[in-house]
Amino acid sequence: MRIAIINLITKTADLPSSKFSLLMYLISGKAPNPPEDDTEINIVELSREIAKLGHEVTVYISDAYSPRRALDAGLERLEVVYLPTRLKFLFNPSVIPFIPSLYREICKNKFDLVFSAEILQWGTFLSMLACIKTKKTIFIWQELGFFPRFPGNIILKVYLVIFGFLIKKIANGLIPRNISAKNFLVKNKFPIDKILPVVNTGVNTSVFFPIGKKDAREELGLGNKHIIISVGRLHEDKGHYELINAIKLIKNEFPDILLIIIGKGPEYDNLVNVIRGLKLEQNVKIIEYVPKREKLRLFYNAADLMVILRPNELFPNFTVLESLACGVPVVHSSEEGVDNLLGNGYCSYYVNRDDVDEIYHIISHLLKNKDLLEEMGYKAKQIVDEKFSMNIIAEKLLRIWSDIGKNV
Numbered sequence: 001m002r003i004a005i006i007n008l009i010t011k012t013a014d015l016p017s018s019k020f021s022l023l024m025y026l027i028s029g030k031a032p033n034p035p036e037d038d039t040e041i042n043i044v045e046l047s048r049e050i051a052k053l054g055h056e057v058t059v060y061i062s063d064a065y066s067p068r069r070a071l072d073a074g075l076e077r078l079e080v081v082y083l084p085t086r087l088k089f090l091f092n093p094s095v096i097p098f099i100p101s102l103y104r105e106i107c108k109n110k111f112d113l114v115f116s117a118e119i120l121q122w123g124t125f126l127s128m129l130a131c132i133k134t135k136k137t138i139f140i141w142q143e144l145g146f147f148p149r150f151p152g153n154i155i156l157k158v159y160l161v162i163f164g165f166l167i168k169k170i171a172n173g174l175i176p177r178n179i180s181a182k183n184f185l186v187k188n189k190f191p192i193d194k195i196l197p198v199v200n201t202g203v204n205t206s207v208f209f210p211i212g213k214k215d216a217r218e219e220l221g222l223g224n225k226h227i228i229i230s231v232g233r234l235h236e237d238k239g240h241y242e243l244i245n246a247i248k249l250i251k252n253e254f255p256d257i258l259l260i261i262i263g264k265g266p267e268y269d270n271l272v273n274v275i276r277g278l279k280l281e282q283n284v285k286i287i288e289y290v291p292k293r294e295k296l297r298l299f300y301n302a303a304d305l306m307v308i309l310r311p312n313e314l315f316p317n318f319t320v321l322e323s324l325a326c327g328v329p330v331v332h333s334s335e336e337g338v339d340n341l342l343g344n345g346y347c348s349y350y351v352n353r354d355d356v357d358e359i360y361h362i363i364s365h366l367l368k369n370k371d372l373l374e375e376m377g378y379k380a381k382q383i384v385d386e387k388f389s390m391n392i393i394a395e396k397l398l399r400i401w402s403d404i405g406k407n408v
Contacts, residue, residue, distance in 0.1 A: 002056045003056065010041045030094065049390045049394035085098060116139070118141070119142055120159055142182075143178075178198060178336065178340070179336040179339070197396075199393060211297070212301065227257075228363065231299075235266065238310050239333060244284055245356045246360040250360055259285070261285070271286060300328050310333065329373060329377055331351055348376070
């Protein structure tokens with residue numbers, strides 16, 4: 001089967017926090033820092049797994065995300081194409097990439113199936129037009145379960161009003177990435193018979209895997225401490241302030257506690273000031289960059305716990321899955337994550353992100369119970385191998401495409 005995968009945006013843009021700065025960013029045509037090579041891109045890794053199963057795959061990505069070195073993932077049956085964005089002053093290439101050449105690419109190639117990520121993007125709209133003309137089968141992998149903040153929410157709501165009818169009519173199937181995305185599709189009146197089973201984001205278990213806390217800590221020079229890691233953008237709504245305040249309480253029981261926050265974003269200076277104000281310089285460290293994946297794997301493995309406190313987030317997201325794949329339990333604030341990760345105490349715990357006392361008590365409880373942490377870590381790796389590894393996700397998608405395709 002010849003498959004076109006449309007995933008124009010491959011990483012979250014580092015959007016400014018203020019409304020004015022955000023507006024200036026959107027009209028600036030600014031693009032994100034590119035990855036080192038295209039094997040680091042999640043959708044390319046997924047496409048590799050599909051290609052390994054005997055299919056010819058072409059992945060289309062915005063040139064805003066072109067890597068420093070394009071390796072084309074090292075498979076004969078896989079091609080990665082970075083298409084040029086246009087009208088950058090109207091459509092920011094890292095947020096709403098406009099790529100008219102995508103229409104021609106799909107029309108001229110004899111694909112059996114087109115798979116586009118996210119209904120609220122130009123890439124899906126252009127793919128739909130091309131599939132109407134060529135009568136190709138098209139599936140959409142819906143990610144968002146909510147409208148983003150201003151002004152993105154206005155833009156996307158207008159887009160949905162104008163073009164939503166076309167997607168509802170033409171798409172052969174809508175595959176939600178999580179329960180929130182499924183609820184979003186239902187709420188916005190997409191046909192129930194076209195809303196297919198949830199297929200989550202996957203993780204590359206050949207990159208993220210357990211290597212042992214002692215070895216990881218020695219390599220990072222962290223010593224024998226109680227270590228918590230939190231990976232994500234430094235933004236006011238990501239729960240970093242609540243977590244830091246919980247660390248202030250945890251320090252009374254575990255004086256050697258160390259929280260390592262990894263990420264970039266507009267809240268860096270404010271977070272540093274809060275850490276100083278609470279006299280937690282020895283207990284909270286911010287690494288203001290995203291390490292290469294091999295080093296990020298070390299940080300995951302060095303940690304006792306991964307804590308991620310984000311509202312309205314794709315779940316489980318990349319950082320959650322990477323942590324679990326390394327055998328590290330997760331404390332999170334996603335209600336749907338309780339079911340996705342088989343309930344509290346299996347490989348994760350849910351907390352109310354706004355309740356500092358609850359965050360403190362759950363983390364303290366886990367740090368006091370090493371046997372429970374070890375058991376949760378074992379189950380974390382197990383659930384990834386069974387539900388979220390990249391090859392499992394590829395097989396799930398292929399089964400859905402095949403089943404629906406028989407009836408097209």
